[in-house]
Amino acid sequence: ARAAKEALVHVKSVQAARITARPETTAGMLAAKPGPAIRTIYDAHGAESLPGKLVRKEGEPQTGDAAADEAYDGLGHTHRLYADVFGRDSIDGRGLPMDATVHFGKLYDNAFWDGKQMVFGDGDGAVFQRFTASLSVIGHELAHGVTQFSAGLAYRNQAGALNESMSDVFGALVEQYVKGQSAAEASWLIGEGLFTPEVQGQALRSMKAPGTAYDDDVLGKDPQPDSMDGYVRTSADNGGVHINSGIPNRAFYLVAEALGGNAWDAPGRIWYETLTGGSLPATATFTVFARATLAAAVELFGSDSKEHDAVRQAWETVKVKL
Numbered sequence: 001a002r003a004a005k006e007a008l009v010h011v012k013s014v015q016a017a018r019i020t021a022r023p024e025t026t027a028g029m030l031a032a033k034p035g036p037a038i039r040t041i042y043d044a045h046g047a048e049s050l051p052g053k054l055v056r057k058e059g060e061p062q063t064g065d066a067a068a069d070e071a072y073d074g075l076g077h078t079h080r081l082y083a084d085v086f087g088r089d090s091i092d093g094r095g096l097p098m099d100a101t102v103h104f105g106k107l108y109d110n111a112f113w114d115g116k117q118m119v120f121g122d123g124d125g126a127v128f129q130r131f132t133a134s135l136s137v138i139g140h141e142l143a144h145g146v147t148q149f150s151a152g153l154a155y156r157n158q159a160g161a162l163n164e165s166m167s168d169v170f171g172a173l174v175e176q177y178v179k180g181q182s183a184a185e186a187s188w189l190i191g192e193g194l195f196t197p198e199v200q201g202q203a204l205r206s207m208k209a210p211g212t213a214y215d216d217d218v219l220g221k222d223p224q225p226d227s228m229d230g231y232v233r234t235s236a237d238n239g240g241v242h243i244n245s246g247i248p249n250r251a252f253y254l255v256a257e258a259l260g261g262n263a264w265d266a267p268g269r270i271w272y273e274t275l276t277g278g279s280l281p282a283t284a285t286f287t288v289f290a291r292a293t294l295a296a297a298v299e300l301f302g303s304d305s306k307e308h309d310a311v312r313q314a315w316e317t318v319k320v321k322l
């Protein structure tokens, strides 16, 4: 109720105020167009305390530090995808300032969203380079914030794998949008360019061919399944959230492949509506999510549409029960 009340403050017209039941969809379309990005980049200088020292505010010139400038640009690109394509104003849909810290920790092999901001390590230099080097990774971390402020998917088991998959989907879309790539042209890789040349692999994950992103002596083989036949039951990784995400990731890829054109158009709109439309439970299973994408496809394109067909076919291919 409090969130709904706060949302009202931001709705300009009486007409828009009448339909605040689903503030991120219907009201979002009537609300003023999204404002500009508000970015703040901090430098942890190898420590693990947040946010660190402020190095670049919105509108300020380049710092000359690659990680800081990549984070600044990546957040801008991500903000632009949400604003231009989905009419969303930042992480919370209401212009939330975007904060990121770079040079977090020593030889730190990860990036994450901590519930309030994005954090990027430099990598150890042996396996990983700096995590800001990949735009899909920046988009992935910011999407964790979008999920937190929309469906709020729990970070474990199937809901957690869906949470991870949302981040991969929108991370991939940011990269494709910036590069102007169609679904057919895109690599569908998450974290391309993060590995050092020492590693036998191309990226952290492949949405097109889950399980094939790397096969390395040190890292082992990419553990992602590409259908429910390979679903991994494990207590590690919050119940395999970074593993089983391969299944819904491939479903999204298959929709985009079937429809052609730009993946941020119909496929992106269907997934975005599913995530933010207000009816997806935080504990959604793959089946609940899949049915919600079908409902969104019907709502946006109709039940006789090629989009609806493509979504149904994709979930059948990855063997998620509908």
Ligand code: ASN
Residues within 6 Å of the ligand: 110, 111, 112, 113, 140, 141, 144, 164
């Ligand atoms: N890079 C990982 C992610 O965003 C970090 C984590 O597992 N929390 O999913």
Ligand code: ZN
Residues within 6 Å of the ligand: 140, 144, 164, 167
């Ligand atoms: Zn993630």
